[in-house]
Amino acid sequence: MSKHGPRRSGARTVPVPLLVPALAGLAFLLLPLVALLVRAPWRDLPDQLTSPEVWQALRLSLLCATSATVLSLVVGVPLAWLLARTEFPGRGFVRALVTLPLVLPPVVGGVALLLAFGRNGVVGQWLDAWFGITLPFTTTGVVLAETFVAMPFLVISVEGTLRAADPRFEEAATTLGASRFTAFRRVTLPLIAPGIAAGAVLAWARALGEFGATITFAGNFPGRTQTMPLAVYLALQNDPAAAIALSLVLLAVSIAVLAGLRDRWMRAS
Amino acid sequence: MTRSVPRTRRIRRSLRVSGGIRRSLRVSGAGAAVLLTLSACSSSSGGDEDAGSAGSSSKLSGQVTVFAAASLKESFTKLGETFEQRHPGTEVSFNFGGSDSLAAGITSGAPADVFASASPKTMATVTDAGAAAGEPSTFVRNRLEIATLPGNPERISSLQDLTASGLKVVLCDKSVPCGAAAQKALAAGGLDLNPVSYEQDVKAALTKVELKEADAALVYRTDVRAAGGKVAGVDFPEADEAVNDYPITVLEDAPNPGAAKAFVALVKSAEGQRVLTDAGFGTP
Numbered sequence: 001m002s003k004h005g006p007r008r009s010g011a012r013t014v015p016v017p018l019l020v021p022a023l024a025g026l027a028f029l030l031l032p033l034v035a036l037l038v039r040a041p042w043r044d045l046p047d048q049l050t051s052p053e054v055w056q057a058l059r060l061s062l063l064c065a066t067s068a069t070v071l072s073l074v075v076g077v078p079l080a081w082l083l084a085r086t087e088f089p090g091r092g093f094v095r096a097l098v099t100l101p102l103v104l105p106p107v108v109g110g111v112a113l114l115l116a117f118g119r120n121g122v123v124g125q126w127l128d129a130w131f132g133i134t135l136p137f138t139t140t141g142v143v144l145a146e147t148f149v150a151m152p153f154l155v156i157s158v159e160g161t162l163r164a165a166d167p168r169f170e171e172a173a174t175t176l177g178a179s180r181f182t183a184f185r186r187v188t189l190p191l192i193a194p195g196i197a198a199g200a201v202l203a204w205a206r207a208l209g210e211f212g213a214t215i216t217f218a219g220n221f222p223g224r225t226q227t228m229p230l231a232v233y234l235a236l237q238n239d240p241a242a243a244i245a246l247s248l249v250l251l252a253v254s255i256a257v258l259a260g261l262r263d264r265w266m267r268a269s
Numbered sequence: 270m271t272r273s274v275p276r277t278r279r280i281r282r283s284l285r286v287s288g289g290i291r292r293s294l295r296v297s298g299a300g301a302a303v304l305l306t307l308s309a310c311s312s313s314s315g316g317d318e319d320a321g322s323a324g325s326s327s328k329l330s331g332q333v334t335v336f337a338a339a340s341l342k343e344s345f346t347k348l349g350e351t352f353e354q355r356h357p358g359t360e361v362s363f364n365f366g367g368s369d370s371l372a373a374g375i376t377s378g379a380p381a382d383v384f385a386s387a388s389p390k391t392m393a394t395v396t397d398a399g400a401a402a403g404e405p406s407t408f409v410r411n412r413l414e415i416a417t418l419p420g421n422p423e424r425i426s427s428l429q430d431l432t433a434s435g436l437k438v439v440l441c442d443k444s445v446p447c448g449a450a451a452q453k454a455l456a457a458g459g460l461d462l463n464p465v466s467y468e469q470d471v472k473a474a475l476t477k478v479e480l481k482e483a484d485a486a487l488v489y490r491t492d493v494r495a496a497g498g499k500v501a502g503v504d505f506p507e508a509d510e511a512v513n514d515y516p517i518t519v520l521e522d523a524p525n526p527g528a529a530k531a532f533v534a535l536v537k538s539a540e541g542q543r544v545l546t547d548a549g550f551g552t553p
Binding site for chain 2: 215
């Protein structure tokens with residue numbers, strides 16, 4: 001089959017059974033955002049947004065989401081490679097486990113993190129006893145909670161790209177004398193770069209919006225662990241207008257970042 | 270019916286435009302059937318008033334939805350079971366949470382019958398919005414207590430002890446009633462407390478102590494009681510300055526007002542008050 005399919009007269013019209021649900025889906029996703037814009041307290045917005053708490057929460061959110069993405073990249077890409085390129089018993093089971101945080105309610109994820117890395121947790125008690133490190137109620141705790149929830153998005157995305165990429169390039173590299181790691185670094189990585197970028201963006205976006213695991217594991221303290229979603233939730237308790245204003249900031253920042261990234265790196269994909 | 274149509278004919282028909290339309294009609298027919306079933310279900314739970322007036326006037330049925338402050342969880346769950354036993358055919362479903370988010374839900378139209386709040390201020394947002402039927406009444410009071418690890422290893426005996434450095438204390442966020450009460454108590458004692466976290470509701474604060482992640486939390490006495498042996502409670506005099514009144518009301522748009530009134534009556538009855546005082550609440 002040629003790359004460009006045969007052009008028929010009806011090929012460019014969108015079938016109605018696809019168009020109608022597609023438009024309904026689009027409207028469903030956009031309407032809540034439109035409602036947010038319609039009901040936004042535009043007049044009070046400058047006041048709401050000049051408060052130092054907002055910028056503090058936003059800065060913390062961006063810092064933590066970016067750190068969580070970097071952490072996910074460092075361990076997630078090798079994990080995806082392991083799942084896609086090696087054979088070991090129980091690989092399907094391991095893959096299912098990796099995706100578990102996707103279905104786990106984030107609050108449960110937060111409790112699980114406390115049980116593992118809390119001051120009294122399975123691993124955490126040794127961290128505390130040997131190194132004096134306690135993770136709950138710290139910014140590091142926020143990064144861990146966000147990584148826990150966001151990394152599966154990256155792993156799944158990268159693994160899918162790896163499976164779609166032709167392994168013969170790597171095989172050719174190894175027959176020409178490259179070690180498997182060199183082949184990964186020099187051949188595989190450039191090949192799957194668009195997939196990694198897409199996965200990183202997904203993970204970053206998920207980390208930025210993370211609420212449940214963060215508030216459960218890291219608590220809520222302005223400037224230390226209070227990220228934007230937490231600030232929004234607590235503002236909603238007694239000042240819905242402020243919550244809307246905060247949401248708009250988060251929305252604007254994520255749109256700006258995602259649009260910027262799309263232009264820069266994601267053309268290839 | 271679809272199955273009786275031979276497969277080939279079905280395929281051929283679905284390829285034709287008319288077949289497509291017929292199919293979509295069939296689908297919308299199925300949708301209408303679902304809608305009918307749904308509305309039948311909702312009318313069976315909403316039509317209990319008619320059933321009640323037709324039969325004996327005390328006959329209640331259907332679902333009662335109670336939005337209640339997180340601190341009422343144990344006692345209201347118990348009262349809900351009592352209510353269902355006493356009025357067979359009723360089902361009490363609870364939505365426990367931070368009073369303010371419950372109030373926000375109610376004022377934006379959540380289908381609730383009863384609202385029990387942990388503070389008059391929160392209740393006021395509901396009455397101001399015209400969402401309460403009648404005047405809310407105070408049914409219990411709650412006071413703060415220090416929840417600390419079992420056996421009180423840090424030997425905490427006063428509110429001031431919580432300000433010691435190195436002690437991990439969690440408070441409720443100022444926007445929820447237990448947090449506002451904590452700030453009042455701290456102000457009454459002239460104390461400056463630096464917590465590790467402002468939790469989103471009282472149960473979240475308590476959980477941090479139960480899991481031993483925090484050394485102490487300011488929670489309600491009822492929460493200490495509900496946690497059993499998992500935390501130790503320490504009373505402190507400044508708590509007198511931060512007693513919370515709990516108002517309750519039937520809501521204006523209650524889908525099941527008859528059962529809602531009966532539930533509020535049960536809460537305020539001698540029996541209801543006994544369950545609530547057993548849980549650590551004070552009477553108004």
